[in-house]
Amino acid sequence: MMDLIGIPPQALFGQLLLGLINGAFYALLSLGLAVIFGMLGVINFAHGALYMVGAFVALLLSQQLGLGYWPALILAPLAVAGIGVALERTMLKRIAKMDPLYGLLLTFGVALVIEGLFRHWYGVSGQPYPVPALLQGGTNLGFMYLPTYRAWVVVISLIVCLGTWYAIERTKLGSYLRAATEKPQLAQAFGINVPRLVTVTFAGAVALAGFAGVLAAPMYQVNPLMGSNLIIVVFAVVVIGGMGSILGAVLTGFGLGLVEGLTKVFYPEAANIVIFVIMALVLLVKPAGLFGRTA
Amino acid sequence: MHEMLRVHDLHGYYGESHVLHGVEFTVDHGEVVTLIGRNGVGKTSTLKAIMGLLDRQEGSIRVQGAELIGRRPDRIAHQGIGYVPDDRGIFASLSVEENLLLPPEVKPGGLTTEEVYALFPRLRERRGSQGTKLSGGEQQMLAIARILRTGARLLLLDEPTEGLAPVIVQQIGQIIAGLKAKGFTILLVEQNFHFAATLADRHYVMEDGRVVDMIPNDQLEAQADTLARYLGV
Structure with missing residues (x-):
């Protein structure tokens, strides 16, 4: 096959696929961060650690109980949601009316504690997690080789992102969530149990991080630091997309993954910083983010 | 009494x-x-x-x-109890109909959605609009309408009546009398x-x-x- 503008198509499409996969993780994580910030006013620094916990729960389910990937895809997010409920009920609730800085510091501390525990128990070397039998192998598309598992990650992430968008923008529970995000006192004065809604929202958003962790386990090594490597980029994605819009978070996540992939093809030296350069530019031109609403 | x-x-x-x-x-x-x-x-x-x-x-x-x-x-x-706050409290992130259906039922015996729309036909016409895109008078009607469904x-x-034109004030008066x-x-x-x-x-x-x-x-x-x-x- 012909080279496209001097780039072998294998390399180009390979990097685009990698970009889409990174984008899928950016989208799943920034979506949860945006929802949490909207409802609780907390910048959840523990999000990356909870993503890591999701991957570890999958690993432990497999090692200790012999439960495979598919049960883990349900059970690990539930376990992370449980941790989320405990975090919100015992800690975040107490700082609800305080400066957002307290939430940032608290969740940063929580992230360090969680990562520290897992480093203590499992060390820093990664542990492999097998690709489920159903998703092994791949397809030769002619212009590139498409591993089945990677295609699955992109597709299921898109479905989960759109499902989350639908749940928030088109359902009754979602209208409660939007109302409680906008005017919590008034929503509560209408008889909506806002404190419980806040707990459920936080649990749901961190469950998305846990879900992303399980998706990541077969592709990357399961490692206590896998979350902190990712979360910095995800925060940049959230800043670029803006906090205001669910669909914005999803589009920005996938879009920036692709941009990063393309940069790897055309100018590999810049691949690690391109997102931060875009973040700086967006902050200069549109400080509320591409899809953000100025408060 | x-x-x-x-x-x-x-x-x-x-x-x-x-x-x-x-x-x-x-x-x-x-x-x-x-x-x-x-x-x-x-x-x-x-x-x-x-x-x-x-x-x-x-x-x-x-x-x-x-x-x-x-x-x-x-x-x-x-x-x-149904509450209409001083700023009307219409949610910008909800459509007119979502605003109307937001407050959960607090007691049995509230008006049905159809009965509410019959009282406020304008809200039915605008049901798909963003809540805060309504005029001031329409927002006030929405604020009252949504607590009639709840059984309060x-x-x-x-x-x-704050900030509303006299003709709208008159309409609100008729609604409250009703x-x-x-x-x-x-x-x-x-x-x-x-x-x-x-x-x-x-x-x-x-x-x-x-x-x-x-x-x-x-x-x-x-x-x-x-x-x-x-x-x-």
Whole structure:
């Protein structure tokens, strides 16, 4: 096959696929961060650690109980949601009316504690997690080789992102969530149990991080630091997309993954910083983010 | 007549600021009662205190005998109370219909969505629009309409005519009169005294965070001078 503008198509499409996969993780994580910030006013620094916990729960389910990937895809997010409920009920609730800085510091501390525990128990070397039998192998598309598992990650992430968008923008529970995000006192004065809604929202958003962790386990090594490597980029994605819009978070996540992939093809030296350069530019031109609403 | 609402020695605080100093009044079933007084005397704060929305409220607020002090706002609503806040409280992130359907049922026997739309046909036409894209009058109607679905029988209305054109004020007046005829109990905060006089059974006058006088509607003319002094008009 012909080279496209001097780039072998294998390399180009390979990097685009990698970009889409990174984008899928950016989208799943920034979506949860945006929802949490909207409802609780907390910048959840523990999000990356909870993503890591999701991957570890999958690993432990497999090692200790012999439960495979598919049960883990349900059970690990539930376990992370449980941790989320405990975090919100015992800690975040107490700082609800305080400066957002307290939430940032608290969740940063929580992230360090969680990562520290897992480093203590499992060390820093990664542990492999097998690709489920159903998703092994791949397809030769002619212009590139498409591993089945990677295609699955992109597709299921898109479905989960759109499902989350639908749940928030088109359902009754979602209208409660939007109302409680906008005017919590008034929503509560209408008889909506806002404190419980806040707990459920936080649990749901961190469950998305846990879900992303399980998706990541077969592709990357399961490692206590896998979350902190990712979360910095995800925060940049959230800043670029803006906090205001669910669909914005999803589009920005996938879009920036692709941009990063393309940069790897055309100018590999810049691949690690391109997102931060875009973040700086967006902050200069549109400080509320591409899809953000100025408060 | 039975007492619907009894407020006794109500004190309210925003942070350290003490805004209600022992408010006392009662509202009977089916009555329309106003809280009147100058700006900043505590009328809006009294409604907020009933809903549990101040930073702190002390004393006693009983609705059909049940004490509200110490309860969370969502539990208070479930005592059968509907609240229309002074800024109308329309949610920008919800459509007109979502705004209308937002408040959960607090007591059985509320109007059906169809009945609400029959009362407010304009809201049906605009049901898909963003809530805050409505005109001021339409937003006020939406704010009232959405608490009629919930089965609440005690309605707290905070300045429903504020900033509206006279023709709209007239419409709101007809709506409130219609609600009274249906047996709703209404506590109304109102600056527009002429408007209040056409609807209310009694008026409580507030000054400096207290109720200082009560004037039955049929004695308004006789006490016009007293009232003018209270209101500073």
